[in-house]
Amino acid sequence: MKVAIVGAGIGGLALAQGLQKAGVDVKVFERDPSPRHRNQGYRIHISPVGEEALAAVLPDFVRRRVIATATQPGDLVAGFDSQLQVQFEQEFPVAGPDAVTSVDRYAFRRALMTGLDDVLEFGKQFDSYAETSGGVQLAFTDGTSTFADVLVGADGVGSRVRAQLLPEQDVLDIGVRCIYGKVPLTTNVREVAPPPFLRGFCFASNGAGTGLAFGPVIFREPPAEYGDYLMAVLTGTNEVLGASDDELFTMPAADLWSIVTRSVTNWHPSIRTLVAAADPTAAFPITLRTCIEVPSWSSNHLTLLGDAIHPMTPAAGAGANTALWDAARLARALTSGEDLASYQQDMIPNAQAVVTESLHNAERLFHISIPV
Numbered sequence: 001m002k003v004a005i006v007g008a009g010i011g012g013l014a015l016a017q018g019l020q021k022a023g024v025d026v027k028v029f030e031r032d033p034s035p036r037h038r039n040q041g042y043r044i045h046i047s048p049v050g051e052e053a054l055a056a057v058l059p060d061f062v063r064r065r066v067i068a069t070a071t072q073p074g075d076l077v078a079g080f081d082s083q084l085q086v087q088f089e090q091e092f093p094v095a096g097p098d099a100v101t102s103v104d105r106y107a108f109r110r111a112l113m114t115g116l117d118d119v120l121e122f123g124k125q126f127d128s129y130a131e132t133s134g135g136v137q138l139a140f141t142d143g144t145s146t147f148a149d150v151l152v153g154a155d156g157v158g159s160r161v162r163a164q165l166l167p168e169q170d171v172l173d174i175g176v177r178c179i180y181g182k183v184p185l186t187t188n189v190r191e192v193a194p195p196p197f198l199r200g201f202c203f204a205s206n207g208a209g210t211g212l213a214f215g216p217v218i219f220r221e222p223p224a225e226y227g228d229y230l231m232a233v234l235t236g237t238n239e240v241l242g243a244s245d246d247e248l249f250t251m252p253a254a255d256l257w258s259i260v261t262r263s264v265t266n267w268h269p270s271i272r273t274l275v276a277a278a279d280p281t282a283a284f285p286i287t288l289r290t291c292i293e294v295p296s297w298s299s300n301h302l303t304l305l306g307d308a309i310h311p312m313t314p315a316a317g318a319g320a321n322t323a324l325w326d327a328a329r330l331a332r333a334l335t336s337g338e339d340l341a342s343y344q345q346d347m348i349p350n351a352q353a354v355v356t357e358s359l360h361n362a363e364r365l366f367h368i369s370i371p372v
């Protein structure tokens with residue numbers, strides 16, 4: 001069997017590992033010209049669901065790379081008001097030396113690419129497919145094409161595979177924008193940062209729609225390109241941020257970061273000090289999007305995983321973990337002679353529960369109402 005995966009994101013890479021481990025002929029087609037190419041976001045929380053999926057699909061030497069390049073586990077999740085008064089706090093035991101509780105997205109993807117040199121093709125943008133009785137013909141924007149017995153759309157929230165397979169499927173913009181940034185953890189920043197910010201994910205809110213989250217990325221083994229940092233994410237509507245999408249998505253990174261600086265003018269001095277210590281060139285904006293219902297479809301040769309089929313807001317910290325769950329379940333289906341429908345039957349209810357949780361969390365966290 002020949003499997004073509006479109007998209008070398010978290011789910012596509014995990015699936016490729018699971019299939020290669022089982023001896024399946026697999027290829028991954030990624031539109032980016034290289035693994036480094038774009039702003040990919042910074043810190044990702046890995047839950048026990050994600051860890052279990054990684055253990056199922058990864059060969060041991062790849063799993064070791066994932067563990068070595070993950071962050072040191074934290075022991076706290078906390079919420080604050082803008083003056084750093086604690087609103088909630090949850091402590092938990094520090095996980096063991098082999099635990100993966102959060103990762104830097106770039107370092108994680110690089111680790112997931114270990115051993116896939118002959119499987120991965122960069123600079124290959126999928127355009128469309130044609131299903132035949134025996135498989136699927138994939139066409140790329142560079143004019144080339146290839147045949148596979150199974151096509152897996154793992155091409156993220158803007159999936160072209162989904163757009164062709166399920167043209168009616170809506171992806172909802174929930175009206176919240178994020179500005180992502182990075183505060184390098186210099187000695188000085190470590191000294192001035194509120195101690196909880198170095199222990200785990202912390203979210204501060206002014207109660208009027210502006211939120212600022214911090215998540216420490218303290219590596220076991222940093223990538224060659226950069227060291228430890230605090231991920232910082234400002235959230236709010238265009239109105240709250242005082243900038244339209246046209247402005248947000250075209251302005252230089254340093255101007256984006258000035259929006260963050262302006263938004264915390266009256267906040268606690270420690271927060272303002274951290275914002276001032278950020279690398280302004282590392283800022284980038286994103287739109288939060290979600291599906292409401294995970295749809296079903298019918299095909300013997302074509303399937304979808306991760307954000308391509310069930311995009312969700314980051315408010316449950318579960319999009320990547322659910323993509324990993326999908327990858328493990330689909331790898332099992334493709335290597336044990338099950339049909340694609342059996343994957344779909346398990347994936348849809350599992351993903352639907354997480355999407356619904358993420359919608360509820362987003363309403364609470366961002367002070368919005370999502371029409372469902």
Ligand SMILES: Cc1cc2nc3c(=O)[nH]c(=O)nc-3n(C[C@H](O)[C@H](O)[C@H](O)COP(=O)(O)OP(=O)(O)OC[C@H]3O[C@@H](n4cnc5c(N)ncnc54)[C@H](O)[C@@H]3O)c2cc1C
Nearest residue numbers: 007009010011031045126155156306307317318319320321
């Ligand atoms: C800011 C932010 C923070 C998040 N934090 C968390 C978190 O803490 N925990 C968590 O579990 N989840 C988190 N998520 C969600 C998580 O990042 C996604 O759910 C996850 O990356 C989905 O994985 P995926 O493999 O489905 O898609 P992606 O990782 O998005 O990968 C899709 C890949 O497909 C490629 N591609 C797209 N179109 C084409 C094409 N036409 N041809 C070829 N290649 C193509 C893209 O370049 C990309 O590499 C967060 C998301 C965001 C945006």
